[in-house]
Amino acid sequence: MSRVLPAEGDLRRIIGDGEAIPDGKVDSLSTDDLLALHRNLVLLRTYDERSVIYHRQGRIGTYAIFWNHEAMQVGSVFALEERDWIFPSYRESAIGLLRGIPAATVLSWWRGHPAGWWNPADYGVASICVPIATHVPHAVGFAWGSRLKGEDRVAIAYFGDGATSEGAFHEAATFAGVMKAPAILFCNNNQWAISTPVSAQTAAATLADKAIGYGMPGVRVDGCDVLAVYEATQEAVARARAGEGPTLIEAVSYRAAPHATADDSSLYVDEERVERERENECVGRYERYLERLGVLTSAEAEEIRNDALAVMREGIAAAEAEARPDVSLLFEHAYADPPAGLVDDLAELRRILGA
Ligand SMILES: Cc1ncc(C[n+]2csc(CCOP(=O)(O)OP(=O)(O)O)c2C)c(N)n1
Numbered sequence: 001m002s003r004v005l006p007a008e009g010d011l012r013r014i015i016g017d018g019e020a021i022p023d024g025k026v027d028s029l030s031t032d033d034l035l036a037l038h039r040n041l042v043l044l045r046t047y048d049e050r051s052v053i054y055h056r057q058g059r060i061g062t063y064a065i066f067w068n069h070e071a072m073q074v075g076s077v078f079a080l081e082e083r084d085w086i087f088p089s090y091r092e093s094a095i096g097l098l099r100g101i102p103a104a105t106v107l108s109w110w111r112g113h114p115a116g117w118w119n120p121a122d123y124g125v126a127s128i129c130v131p132i133a134t135h136v137p138h139a140v141g142f143a144w145g146s147r148l149k150g151e152d153r154v155a156i157a158y159f160g161d162g163a164t165s166e167g168a169f170h171e172a173a174t175f176a177g178v179m180k181a182p183a184i185l186f187c188n189n190n191q192w193a194i195s196t197p198v199s200a201q202t203a204a205a206t207l208a209d210k211a212i213g214y215g216m217p218g219v220r221v222d223g224c225d226v227l228a229v230y231e232a233t234q235e236a237v238a239r240a241r242a243g244e245g246p247t248l249i250e251a252v253s254y255r256a257a258p259h260a261t262a263d264d265s266s267l268y269v270d271e272e273r274v275e276r277e278r279e280n281e282c283v284g285r286y287e288r289y290l291e292r293l294g295v296l297t298s299a300e301a302e303e304i305r306n307d308a309l310a311v312m313r314e315g316i317a318a319a320e321a322e323a324r325p326d327v328s329l330l331f332e333h334a335y336a337d338p339p340a341g342l343v344d345d346l347a348e349l350r351r352i353l354g355a
């Protein structure tokens with residue numbers, strides 16, 4: 001039953017290179033769909049690039065860069081219905097923009113401001129998960145619960161290659177397989193967990209190979225090919241809705257930016273490989289595909305970029321206009337009766353900040 005493609009050369013791809021590798025297509029996508037995918041890619045790319053600048057300007061805190069992960073996020077979300085739920089990790093911090101979460105909200109999250117939290121039920125997007133893999137059981141439990149309630153919802157959990165070494169991943173995958181939960185386990189295999197290479201995470205030839213042990217199909221896809229990601233996710237969604245259970249999708253890339261703004265990846269990455277990845281990055285690759293199809297001009301692409309820049313300008317202005325929260329919030333939800341030490345700490349904070 002498991003469909004496992006063993007080698008990286010067998011990654012599913014649809015977008016060609018304009019030369020030797022021919023372009024494929026996804027029959028179910030209209031021209032409007034193709035353009036919507038492009039707009040979403042540009043929105044996330046712009047969010048990411050502006051965020052690195054805002055970090056450098058001291059306007060947001062340490063930031064987890066997702067440059068060249070946009071195709072994985074956009075392609076997979078496009079295969080979902082509005083009623084389906086998304087469980088992001090920090091690498092997908094802005095994925096909620098695709099569901100209408102304002103940029104200001106996500107920027108506020110990176111500013112450590114309470115305005116950065118939303119009600120997951122409003123958008124079908126769970127909180128951004130920072131502990132590695134702990135949200136995967138949440139997603140699977142949610143999916144199973146939805147099925148018990150007859151809601152016809154699918155849940156997708158995003159996590160990295162490193163997360164597959166966590167107990168929570170194993171527990172979630174086992175549970176999903178046994179309960180036939182309508183869940184998609186979407187692994188962003190960017191081949192690094194900070195400075196730990198994927199070769200140190202597993203002796204398996206691929207991460208998709210793990211699927212067979214959980215009794216679910218494993219699919220490997222080029223994570224920088226938005227159409228291939230879309231198609232693989234769409235098949236997983238159909239399987240989940242048909243009651244056939246979960247799918248593990250391994251979307252393969254190579255991290256083309258540091259882990260986060262606090263990381264110096266030049267100490268450990270293969271710089272030549274990074275250079276190649278950057279040249280073939282996913283947004284430009286898709287734009288060239290659309291140009292070959294004759295559905296996108298460079299003037300239109302420019303306009304879409306300008307729209308995204310405006311979204312970001314308004315987003316950061318709104319985030320910075322938020323009133324400073326009271327410092328007591330730091331302690332508020334930790335204890336019903338704070339120990340004396342915390343009361344002293346809060347008084348000290350108030351003294352230092354004059355707040
Ligand atoms: C439970 C837990 N352990 C350790 C960390 C510290 N940490 C933050 S990111 C990271 C690497 C995760 O790598 P991967 O799962 O491949 O995701 P990526 O960052 O590459 O998207 C680690 C170990 C953490 N956040 N949570």
Ligand SMILES: [Mg+2]
Pocket residue numbers: 160161162188189190191192193194
């Ligand atoms: Mg990784």
